[in-house]
Amino acid sequence: MQAIGAVAKRTGLKVPTIRFYEQEGLIDAPGRTDSGRRLYADADVRRLSFIRHARTLGFELDDIRSLLDLTDHPERSCxxxxxxxxxxxxxxxxxxxxxxxxxxxxxxxxxxxxxxxxxxxxxxxxxxxxxxCEADHAPVKPVKRATQSRRAPPAKRRRS
Amino acid sequence: MQAIGAVAKRTGLKVPTIRFYEQEGLIDAPGRTDSGRRLYADADVRRLSFIRHARTLGFELDDIRSLLDLTDHPERSCxxxxxxxxxxxxxxxxxxxxxxxxxxxxxxxxxxxxxxxxxxxxxxxxxxxxxxCEADHAPVKPVKRATQSRRAPPAKRRRS
DNA sequence: GCTACATGCTCTAGTCACTAGAGGATCAAG
DNA sequence: CTTGATCCTCTAGTGACTAGAGCATGTAGC
Incomplete structure (x- = not known):
């Protein structure tokens, strides 16, 4: 059993992101300590790693939901x-x-x-x-962002 | 002078998007008819086309703001x-x-x-x-969506 | 003039997948 | 006992629109 911070380190997710996934129903609400802190089992960590990997590959949360559903029911067709x-x-x-x-x-x-x-x-x-240009670049689909881009902080708006 | 719908057709933008760009200050508020409808001049249409093209190329609105600023001041360095x-x-x-x-x-x-x-x-x-996988796929930057992806309507949430 | 229907207006809220921050409680180490 | 890290909940913000409500105006045919 491990606290949310340790799980964050092991999975590469951020702490608020893990809470967000819980809120979204991607993982079950974990047990808590007496003082109300979340405690995760190894199975939770595996599930979160699964989510993280799928997100890294660009899957949307809804897709991941379906994928997780399948892992929960291994007897179903893949x-x-x-x-x-x-x-x-x-x-x-x-x-x-x-x-x-x-x-x-x-x-x-x-x-x-x-x-x-x-x-x-x-x-x-x-x-x-x-x-x-010869109309060779069509409008393009929005792309699902993947986890943890730790690049430029949001630039403050500049006006002319 | 043309109404917003005609401008939308000529530029390939949607009507609400044009209003949104006005609200964002990317274009000046156009003149109005007595009844309050927007009326655009050809210069406005050119400016909107510029924005549309830049968006198609994936530029963010903030970048486009800077670019527009340059077109407004042709004496500056490019x-x-x-x-x-x-x-x-x-x-x-x-x-x-x-x-x-x-x-x-x-x-x-x-x-x-x-x-x-x-x-x-x-x-x-x-x-x-x-x-x-050999960690060959790094987490990826969010990508600025381009205009008008007219694909799948937002799927209704499905829960298991 | 009347009736449809298209087009326009404003305003609010929703999308996606988080991220940031406020304001406070609890924990572990020294 | 104090300090600093970690944790909690809650709300709001991000980007670039999109959707919808509820209403006003314009236009074409009769």
């Missing part, structure tokens, strides 16, 4: 799990194609900048005229 | 625009690498499913044991 994974893979592949197209256009745009004033800026011009 | 585009390009490239890794692992996982019961399901097993 067709659902397979379907979920295949759909997700297809989405990733589509997204890769779109991102490649984006990269191509953005590379072209960036290369064209020779410095100077904004009035002659090719970057801005290219952004303004969609005409220049 | 270094900012160049920097923003380069940073964004780097992010896209990083994301591509990560997505490729994800695709690799997910492909491996999906291929291993031979049907049958969940108890033996390789998909679920692979999801449970991060050990199987």
């Amino acid at each position: 067709a659902d799990a397979d379907r979920i994974a295949r759909v997700h893979l297809a989405e990733i592949e589509q997204r890769l194609v779109q991102l490649s197209a984006l990269k191509t256009e953005l590379t072209r745009i960036v290369k064209s900048c020779a410095g100077g004033k904004a009035a002659q800026c090719r970057v801005i011009e290219a952004l303004a005229d969609h005409v220049h | 270094a900012d625009a160049d920097r923003i585009a380069r940073v964004h390009l780097a992010e896209i490239e990083q994301r591509l690498v990560q997505l490729s890794a994800l695709k690799t692992e997910l492909t491996r996982i999906v291929k291993s499913c031979a049907g049958g019961k969940a108890a033996q399901c390789r998909v679920i097993e692979a999801l449970a044991d991060h050990v199987h």
Whole structure:
């Protein structure tokens, strides 16, 4: 039995995230100490690791819910799990194609900048005229973020 | 001068999105008819198209704000625009690498499913044991969604 | 002029998967 | 006994919209 902080360290999740998953019903409410602190068993840790790994792979919580449902009922067919994974893979592949197209256009745009004033800026011009690109970059699906991106803190709004 | 619906059609944006951009200060509040309907000039349409294109390329609204600021001040150096585009390009490239890794692992996982019961399901097993993958897929940055993904409507929550 | 129906308006709340912070209680070590 | 880490609950914020309520206005055909 371990406290939430220890579980966070073992799973790589953050403490509030674990509480959030409990609130979302992805894990059962764990037992508590007399003073009300959560106590987790190894099975809970495994379940949380499962969730974490699936999130790292970009699965949505709803998908993970279904996947967890299957692990709870091992006698069921795994067709659902397979379907979920295949759909997700297809989405990733589509997204890769779109991102490649984006990269191509953005590379072209960036290369064209020779410095100077904004009035002659090719970057801005290219952004303004969609005409220049051959409609090769379609609007793109939102992508489920994965766990723990510990990069730039949210930039404060700057106004002109 | 055109109504918001016509502008939506010309730019490919949705009507509420245009109002949202106005609220966010990305475009000036347009003139109104006597009855209070918005009326847009061609310059507004160009500005909205600029925003749309930049969003399609995955720029965040804050970046777009800076870019628009430059178009409003053509005498300034375009270094900012160049920097923003380069940073964004780097992010896209990083994301591509990560997505490729994800695709690799997910492909491996999906291929291993031979049907049958969940108890033996390789998909679920692979999801449970991060050990199987060589930590080749790092957690991934959230990705700015692009405009107008007209795919699956928000699935209603299903609980087991 | 009348009737539909489309289009417009404002305002509020919901989405997703967390994250941040307030304000307080409890725990372990020295 | 004090200090500092950890824990608790609760609320609100993030980004970029989207959905819906409830109402006003515009337009086309009769």
